[in-house]
Every structure is written in C-alpha cells, then in structure tokens.
Amino acid sequence: MAEREMEYRVELFNRLTKTCFDKCIEKRYKESELYMGENSCIDCCVSKYWQVSCIICVKLLELDIYVRHNYINRFNNMK
Numbered sequence: 001m002a003e004r005e006m007e008y009r010v011e012l013f014n015r016l017t018k019t020c021f022d023k024c025i026e027k028r029y030k031e032s033e034l035y036m037g038e039n040s041c042i043d044c045c046v047s048k049y050w051q052v053s054c055i056i057c058v059k060l061l062e063l064d065i066y067v068r069h070n071y072i073n074r075f076n077n078m079k
Contacts, residue, residue: 012053020045 024041025034034042 016046016049016053019049 020042023045024038026038
C-alpha cells in the first residue's frame with residue numbers, strides 16, 4: 001500500500017511538473033533564471049493543480065466509503 005501511495009505521489013509530481021512547465025515556461029530559453037511572469041504562472045499553476053488533486057482525492061474517498069457501505073448493507077441483508 002505504501003509503495004502504491006509513493007508511486008501515485010511521484011506520478012502526480014511528474015504530471016504537475018510537465019503541465020506547469022509546458023504552460024508557463026517559454027519554449028526558447030532567454031535567461032537561465034525564471035522571470036517574474038514565469039514565477040507567477042508556476043505559483044498559480046501548482047496551486048490550482050494541487051487544489052484540484054485534493055478535491056479529486058476527497059471525492060474518491062467519499063465514493064469508496066459509499067461503495068463499501070452499500071456492500072456491507074447488501075451482505076448484511078443476505079443473512
């Protein structure tokens with residue numbers, strides 16, 4: 001279980017990095033340092049990506065609880 005959680009986190013980080021890099025960093029590097037617009041874009045992108053990821057996790061947990069609850073109820077009704 002811990003290994004799957006770690007794999008999920010690594011995959012999330014990789015997708016977040018690629019998405020925000022593609023969205024915020026100019027294709028042709030002009031300088032080695034990020035300029036203010038790129039920094040701002042990255043901050044917003046990471047924040048939104050993280051918020052959406054948290055919302056999805058909560059919804060998946062709610063769905064899992066609902067499914068397990070229904071499964072237990074069906075099992076108890078079969079007795």
